[in-house]
Amino acid sequence: MTESRCALVTGSSSGIGLGIADAFAKRGMNVFMHGIETADAVESQRRKLADESGVTVLYRQADLTRPAQIRELVHDAEQAMGKVDVLVNNAGIQFVSPIDEFPEDKWDTIIALNLSAAFHGIKAVLPGMKARGFGRIINVASVHGLVASPYKSAYVAAKHGIVGMTKSAALEVAEQGITINAICPGYVWTSLMEKQVPDTAKARGITEQQVIEDVLLRAQPTRQFVTVEQIAALACFLCGDEAASFTGAALPIDGGWSAA
Ligand code: NAD
Numbered sequence: 001m002t003e004s005r006c007a008l009v010t011g012s013s014s015g016i017g018l019g020i021a022d023a024f025a026k027r028g029m030n031v032f033m034h035g036i037e038t039a040d041a042v043e044s045q046r047r048k049l050a051d052e053s054g055v056t057v058l059y060r061q062a063d064l065t066r067p068a069q070i071r072e073l074v075h076d077a078e079q080a081m082g083k084v085d086v087l088v089n090n091a092g093i094q095f096v097s098p099i100d101e102f103p104e105d106k107w108d109t110i111i112a113l114n115l116s117a118a119f120h121g122i123k124a125v126l127p128g129m130k131a132r133g134f135g136r137i138i139n140v141a142s143v144h145g146l147v148a149s150p151y152k153s154a155y156v157a158a159k160h161g162i163v164g165m166t167k168s169a170a171l172e173v174a175e176q177g178i179t180i181n182a183i184c185p186g187y188v189w190t191s192l193m194e195k196q197v198p199d200t201a202k203a204r205g206i207t208e209q210q211v212i213e214d215v216l217l218r219a220q221p222t223r224q225f226v227t228v229e230q231i232a233a234l235a236c237f238l239c240g241d242e243a244a245s246f247t248g249a250a251l252p253i254d255g256g257w258s259a260a
Pocket of ligand 1: 010011012013014015016017034035036037062063064065090091092093113114140141142143184185186187188189190191192193
């Protein structure tokens, strides 16, 4: 059923978003990719997805800490593909620091990108989804939307916030063929993950290897990183007709972390 569906995936120039864009394209969805990087920097990935899938794959740069750029991104995706059936709010960043040393500009940026951008994106796509009577919105939250870790106050606040917004928004559109869910991954080895290892080592006074073994993998009972492909498969499932009764859910995919 996903043939001819059109998806906008924010933060799909790398990591989890790229994996979701790739999986969507391979299932026949047209995909509008997005990232903070220039179109030139992402062109080889865009072309690869388009060539391997045969669907339309487009890309646009936008800074999602700026609401006007989010509205322009959605507008351009709707113009280019004719509609946005699926919105994946995935773009996000991390910053690790004790709260009493946490830089205020980092707090503002994380709340803007990891929380407020999803609000602006949902607000912009909903009129079209309501008019067509179909929509799938997936917010890539985190296990940190369900439980906390120290030194990640802004990230944990934003991710808990996006889980709450997911529930509220889902209730509003539940009778209109639109589902809104949050995916809550545990640790996935991406650039976001890799970049936080040195700061976590500093904040905890341990080595980077200890961060990987004693902090990251210890959190997950499986002792395995979650993979991009596993998250992409869940996102694909949520887009299908079989998932029509999943809405307002915060779905952990965390190797058992939130169960412990
Ligand atoms: P990543 O660093 O690989 O990708 C981040 C994406 O966000 C990139 O496409 C980048 O272009 C985009 N981005 C960064 N700053 C931006 C800005 N100002 N405006 C617009 N786009 C911007 O990271 P990832 O690990 O794939 O993370 C993707 C999402 O998954 C994030 O929301 C993150 O919180 C969440 N997540 C990641 C993990 C993990 O362990 N990696 C775990 C749980 C949740």
